[in-house]
Amino acid sequence: MNQPKRYLITSALPYANGLKHVGHLAGAYIPADIYVRYLRAQKRDVVFVCGSDEHGTAIPIQAKKEGTTPQAIIDKYHEAMKQDFEDLDISFDIYHRTSSPLHHETASEFFTKLNDAGELETKETEQYFDEEASTFLADRYIKGTCPNCGSDRAFGDQCETCGRTLSPDELINPVSTLSGKVPVKKKTTHWYLPLGKHEQFLRDWILEQHKDDWRATVTGQCKAWIDGGLQSRAVTRDLDWGVKVPVQGADGKVLYVWFDAPIGYISATKQWAADNGKDWKPYWEDKDTKLVHFVGKDNIVFHCIIFPVMLKLHGNILPENVPANEFLNLEGDKMSTSRNWKLDMRDYINDFVKKPAGPNGENGGGQMVDALRYYLTAIAPETKDSEFTWKGFQTAYRSELTDIFGNFVNRTFVLMHKLCSGKVPKLHMDILDDNDKLLIADIEGTKAEVQSALEHYRFRDALFQVIDLARKGNQYMQKKEPWIKAKLATSNGPESVEAQKSIDNCLHLCLQLTANLAVLINPFLPSTARKMLYMMKVVEKMLDWENAGKINLLSVGYSLREPQLLFRKIEEEEITAQIEKLKNGLVKETASNKDTIAGGQASGGGVQLNQLTTEPVNKPQIQYDDFAKLELKAGTVTACVKVPKADKLLQLEVDLGTEKRTIVSGIAQHYTPEEMLGKQVIVVTNLAPRKMKGIESQGMILTAEDNNGKLQLLKPENPVSPGSNVS
RNA sequence: CGCGAAGUAGAGCAGCGGUAGCUCGUUGGGCUCAUAACCCAAAGGUCGGGAGUUCGAUCCUCCCCUUCGCAACCA
Numbered sequence: 001m002n003q004p005k006r007y008l009i010t011s012a013l014p015y016a017n018g019l020k021h022v023g024h025l026a027g028a029y030i031p032a033d034i035y036v037r038y039l040r041a042q043k044r045d046v047v048f049v050c051g052s053d054e055h056g057t058a059i060p061i062q063a064k065k066e067g068t069t070p071q072a073i074i075d076k077y078h079e080a081m082k083q084d085f086e087d088l089d090i091s092f093d094i095y096h097r098t099s100s101p102l103h104h105e106t107a108s109e110f111f112t113k114l115n116d117a118g119e120l121e122t123k124e125t126e127q128y129f130d131e132e133a134s135t136f137l138a139d140r141y142i143k144g145t146c147p148n149c150g151s152d153r154a155f156g157d158q159c160e161t162c163g164r165t166l167s168p169d170e171l172i173n174p175v176s177t178l179s180g181k182v183p184v185k186k187k188t189t190h191w192y193l194p195l196g197k198h199e200q201f202l203r204d205w206i207l208e209q210h211k212d213d214w215r216a217t218v219t220g221q222c223k224a225w226i227d228g229g230l231q232s233r234a235v236t237r238d239l240d241w242g243v244k245v246p247v248q249g250a251d252g253k254v255l256y257v258w259f260d261a262p263i264g265y266i267s268a269t270k271q272w273a274a275d276n277g278k279d280w281k282p283y284w285e286d287k288d289t290k291l292v293h294f295v296g297k298d299n300i301v302f303h304c305i306i307f308p309v310m311l312k313l314h315g316n317i318l319p320e321n322v323p324a325n326e327f328l329n330l331e332g333d334k335m336s337t338s339r340n341w342k343l344d345m346r347d348y349i350n351d352f353v354k355k356p357a358g359p360n361g362e363n364g365g366g367q368m369v370d371a372l373r374y375y376l377t378a379i380a381p382e383t384k385d386s387e388f389t390w391k392g393f394q395t396a397y398r399s400e401l402t403d404i405f406g407n408f409v410n411r412t413f414v415l416m417h418k419l420c421s422g423k424v425p426k427l428h429m430d431i432l433d434d435n436d437k438l439l440i441a442d443i444e445g446t447k448a449e450v451q452s453a454l455e456h457y458r459f460r461d462a463l464f465q466v467i468d469l470a471r472k473g474n475q476y477m478q479k480k481e482p483w484i485k486a487k488l489a490t491s492n493g494p495e496s497v498e499a500q501k502s503i504d505n506c507l508h509l510c511l512q513l514t515a516n517l518a519v520l521i522n523p524f525l526p527s528t529a530r531k532m533l534y535m536m537k538v539v540e541k542m543l544d545w546e547n548a549g550k551i552n553l554l555s556v557g558y559s560l561r562e563p564q565l566l567f568r569k570i571e572e573e574e575i576t577a578q579i580e581k582l583k584n585g586l587v588k589e590t591a592s593n594k595d596t597i598a599g600g601q602a603s604g605g606g607v608q609l610n611q612l613t614t615e616p617v618n619k620p621q622i623q624y625d626d627f628a629k630l631e632l633k634a635g636t637v638t639a640c641v642k643v644p645k646a647d648k649l650l651q652l653e654v655d656l657g658t659e660k661r662t663i664v665s666g667i668a669q670h671y672t673p674e675e676m677l678g679k680q681v682i683v684v685t686n687l688a689p690r691k692m693k694g695i696e697s698q699g700m701i702l703t704a705e706d707n708n709g710k711l712q713l714l715k716p717e718n719p720v721s722p723g724s725n726v727s
Numbered sequence: 728c729g730c731g732a733a734g735u736a737g738a739g740c741a742g743c744g745g746u747a748g749c750u751c752g753u754u755g756g757g758c759u760c761a762u763a764a765c766c767c768a769a770a771g772g773u774c775g776g777g778a779g780u781u782c783g784a785u786c787c788u789c790c791c792c793u794u795c796g797c798a799a800c801c802a
Contacts, residue, residue, distance in 0.1 A: 012802065020802085027802030058800060065800095217796090220731045224797065228730070296802025297732095326732085327795080327802065337801050378750095381802090383740090384733055385795060392739080392751090399751065403764060411761035418760070461741085464750080478766040483759070565762060 004290035004320075006045035008283045009036050010265045011090075012295040013053035013098070016077040017062040021342040022388060023328040023335045024296070025088065026376040031325065031459050032294035033090045034377065037523035038454050041545035047283060049268040050085070051096030052078040055242040056257030057138045070241050074099055084345040087353060089369055089526050094275070096268035098243075098260060103267035107260040108246040110314055111235070114193075115247070119313045121192045121232060128168055129186035132179040136188060136238030136252070137168070144171030188238055190253070191245070195230035198309045202226055205318070206304060215457075217383070218324050221300045233306065235259045262307040265293075266316075284316045291319045300324045323457035326381035330388050331582060340585045343388065348372055351578070366527025367567050371397045373525055380460045390575045390582075397570060405470040406566040409517065411477070412510040413535065413563030419486050423559045424511055425504035427551075432505065439476045439509055440551055442469060443516050447549035450520055459524075466520045473513045480506040508556070511536075515553035519543050528566055535561045631686035632702075632726035634716055635661070637679050654683055654699070657723020661685070661698040680715045682726055 012028040014020050029050075036048040054074040063070045074097070082095045096103070114120050128137045168174060176183045206214070206222045235256055236245050242254030266284055273280035283289050293303045303322045311318055329335065335342040352368040375393045378400070379386045416422065446469040453462035480502065488499035515536060522529035522543045529543055536542075537560055538553075547553055554560075638660065639653035652663045663683065684700040702714040716724075 014802090015800085017800065022802095024802045029802085062800080217732055221797070222731095224729095224731045228797090294802095297796070298802065301797090325802065329795095334795090335801070338799090342801085379739075386739080395751065396739095398762095402762065407761060407764055411765075413761095415760050467750090474765055475767095477760080478758075481758080481760090483761095486760085563761095567762080569762065 003044075005286070005288035006283060006290070007036075007039055007047070008265075008269065008289055008291045009039075009046060009048045010291075010293050011048075011050045011092075012293075012299050013051055013261055013264050014081050015056070015058070016052040016054045016074045016081070016097075017058050018077060018337060019344045019346050020081060020084065021335055021337075021344045022348065022372070022376060023330075023342070025345055025372075026328045026380055026388075027296035027325040028294045028299075029085065029088075029090050030373055030376050031323065031380065031457070032292075034459055034462075034523045035292070035294075035454065035457070036091060037526060038545065041519070041522060041543055043544065047269060047272060048091065048093045049096065049265055049272060050090075050092045051094070051098065051264050051268045052081060053257070053261045053264060054078065054097055054099040055254070055260055057239060057241075060239075060241050071099075080346065084349060087349045087369070088345060088372070089366075091526075094268050094272035096264065096271050098264045098267070100267065100271070102271055103260070103264055104243050106267040106270060107243045107255055107263045110263050110266075110310070111191075111243075111255060111259070112246050114310070114313050115191065117313065119193075120235060121194055122189055123192055123232075124187055124189045126185040127188050127238065128174060128176070128183035129188075130176040130179050130181065130183050132176075132181050135240070136186070137176055137183055138237070138239065141177050142168045142171060142174050142183065143177050144174040190237065191235045192232040193235050193259075193306070193309065194232045195306065195309060196232065198312070199226060199230055201312065202230075202305060202309070205308070210321075214321060215323060215383070217297065217326065218300055218304060218322055221297070222304045225301050225305055230305075233258075258302060258306065259310070262302065262310070287317060289317055291317055293319050293322045295322060295324050297324050297326050321457065323382075326383070326385045328376075328379070328381050328386055328388050331390070331579070332387070341582070343582070352574075366531070370525035370528045371401070371567065371570070374401050374463070377459050377463050377524055382458065382460060390578045394570050394572075394575045397567070400467055402567040402569070404474065405467055405517065405521075408470045408473045408477075408510075409514050409532065409535075409566055410563050412473075412507065412514050413560065415482055416507045416511060416560065417562065419482060419489075419503050420507050424554045424556050425508050426556050427508040428501045428505055431498070431501050435476055435479050436505055436509060439472065439513065442472045443513060443551060444549045446520065447516075450548075451545075454523070463524050466517065466524070469513070469520065470517055473510060473517075476513075477506065477510060482506045509551065511554050511560075512551040515542065516548055516550075519545065519548040519553075531564070531566060535563060537561060631684070633657075633683055633685050634680055634720050634722065634724045634726060635683050636722045637677055637681060639677070652701070654681065654701075655722045656683065656685065657721065663699045663701060665701045679713065680719055680722075682714045682716075 009032055011032040012024075014024060032048065036046055039046040052074065059070045059073055063073045066073065078097050078099075085092065085095060098107075111120075128142055129135070130137050130141075174183055175181070202222070203226060206219060207226075211219055233256075236250070236253045236259075237256050238252055239254050240252060242257060243260045244250070245253040245255060266280075269283050270280045272278070273283075284291075293307075295303050300322065303319065303324075308318050327334070330341060330343060333341055352371070353365060371393075375396050376388075378396050379388065379392065416425070446465055449465045450462045453459070453465060482503040485499040485502050485506075489496050489503065514532065515538070518529045518532040518536070519542065521532075530540075533540065533542065536554060537558070542553060633656050635654040635656045637652050638655045652665060654661050654663055661683070682702040684702065
């Protein structure tokens with residue numbers, strides 16, 4: 001492949017309704033930053049753009065939740081996210097925002113061009129309209145009875161009780177959540193992007209041209225989408241928050257957020273160009289530009305199907321690749337904002353980067369930024385979902401980064417100061433041995449491997465190669481044993497001279513290797529690379545990629561600084577504290593429900609939007625026959641053990657008189673196995689068996705929850721014989 | 728339901744037609760320059776299950792099972 005003239009790299013625009021967590025960071029920001037830093041080190045023409053995505057229904061909703069205005073929400077989160085990225089050394093050339101006039105202008109122009117060219121369709125549909133609030137209602141603002149389960153708390157897009165996806169038309173007795181009134185159907189016209197017209201183009205482009213160079217997960221998902229039939233997609237909607245539809249008579253309509261958000265990449269590029277006296281056009285129009293979108297897997301279809309169609313119609317270049325990452329789980333569970341099961345970037349920054357910590361109370365600073373960048377890259381979900389654990393973080397950081405990499409650099413410097421008087425020793429070609437030659441070859445080879453891995457978006461592999469080079473350095477040093485040679489060097493005679501020459505060669509190469517490590521690690525851990533530069537007393541320019549693989553980066557006789565440790569230890573307590581914090585912060589379904597009710601009452605019921613979160617629901621009345629379907633029996637617990645690797649589950653054996661059943665129950669946080677032994681419990685015995693953690697549970701134990709959220713077993717007031725019926 | 732991705736040593740991952748590999752962890756040994764670090768060695772896997780194609784399958788085909796995603800304010 002010919003080398004592109006310039007690169008435009010984008011990271012998914014984060015949605016400005018909350019702080020972002022490390023899953024986002026690992027998915028779209030760190031890989032992009034590594035790639036960009038690598039390109040910059042190669043002196044390529046590259047622009048790295050990102051910005052806040054500030055439109056869409058969720059922003060006004062969030063504003064209502066927080067009791068403020070949409071503008072206040074986006075200002076708050078825009079600044080917060082921008083700061084977080086900065087703190088984590090994500091080196092955007094520009095971090096823009098879609099609320100800017102330039103973006104509105106750009107998005108309008110984009111829409112107008114497509115509309116004028118006849119590439120959009122218009123359709124008139126009937127949608128629910130709230131006459132009192134005189135506004136069309138977003139799906140989420142309509143409440144009613146679910147046609148599926150009968151719950152009267154279903155929303156226009158989904159029923160929270162049964163989980164079914166709905167459209168507002170399906171709701172029985174729809175009610176506006178804005179006014180509480182019954183909405184009326186009203187005709188409205190919207191613009192649509194007919195994706196179906198571009199099916200052949202997408203098939204050729206993705207499934208043929210890119211079938212080998214895009215990730216399997218990416219093409220796979222695209223294929224699924226295309227095969228599923230490409231529907232026309234509404235480009236506009238009735239809302240007063242967003243980019244106004246630039247057509248006469250389209251009052252009260254804005255561009256759908258999915259349409260305007262990716263255009264944010266273009267407006268960000270324009271702003272960057274204006275700020276830097278550059279021309280933005282080639283970055284979006286010249287075929288010699290390589291466009292790469294870094295996103296998470298939920299964003300694949302937007303960046304591989306929808307946005308490319310838009311770009312094609314608008315006359316822009318198409319992305320060369322969309323190296324989407326899968327998801328990052330946290331301590332065995334999916335990250336979830338609503339359950340507060342997540343690690344926000346901000347929390348990590350506060351606890352590790354900004355807070356003085358560590359054995360000597362030193363500021364965590366850059367090394368803790370790099371610690372996170374290291375771990376998130378090492379476990380990056382490139383081919384499948386992966387998992388962040390605090391223990392894993394500690395282990396990877398310590399045993400790979402600190403022990404292998406950090407320690408190699410440290411012992412090299414210490415030995416150099418001890419045995420070579422603090423100066424870069426000579427390389428004596430006359431005694432160059434096989435170990436020396438092998439190391440030189442490894443240095444050259446690693447450059448090629450890292451480069452190839454990075455070009456193919458295999459970041460975790462690339463990082464591994466760098467660490468592995470440090471590992472080879474340790475092996476090399478062990479074979480050369482300069483500390484043994486040093487004992488010979490103090491004696492008089494010819495062996496002393498030979499010994500010193502061997503020491504010189506060893507440390508010369510170890511130092512050159514250290515310089516190489518700085519160049520190679522720079523895209524991944526920029527702060528560490530700079531610290532190494534300081535120790536070596538060399539300038540930033542040494543980090544140019546072309547210097548990788550060379551063994552003349554440090555001049556003979558040059559005196560170097562005293563070593564400083566590259567990475568501090570992470571103490572056990574820091575890790576356990578984080579795990580505790582995570583578990584304590586977990587929002588239980590019930591707890592959040594209580595908050596919601598309290599909030600609703602406090603606001604006097606005028607604004608009902610805070611009811612968007614789930615509430616306890618009174619189930620519909622049932623007949624005796626429905627109740628009679630249940631078979632309930634009293635039983636005695638005869639055995640009980642904790643289910644391994646599940647913090648909530650106990651495995652019990654319950655004696656039901658005629659039989660013994662294995663039951664898995666989620667009460668481990670409330671009862672210990674010992675406590676359970678011998679207790680009587682009420683069991684639903686005709687519940688369909690279900691596997692949990694690989695164990696089949698043949699029933700369910702009944703409990704009630706007290707005010708503190710603790711589960712209390714239901715049991716007979718006085719013991720009854722096992723197997724007694726409950727009615 | 729369907730579609731997509733995935734199931735490989737205790738953990739995390741590579742490999743993808745021809746004696747199963749890496750990192751961490753474990754065990755034993757070595758070294759002592761170094762951040763209780765480094766180096767060497769060993770143990771540990773019928774490559775989710777079943778059938779088929781093949782001289783030969785972890786790798787290809789088919790069926791099944793499990794997990795995740797395609798659909799939630801979430802990369």
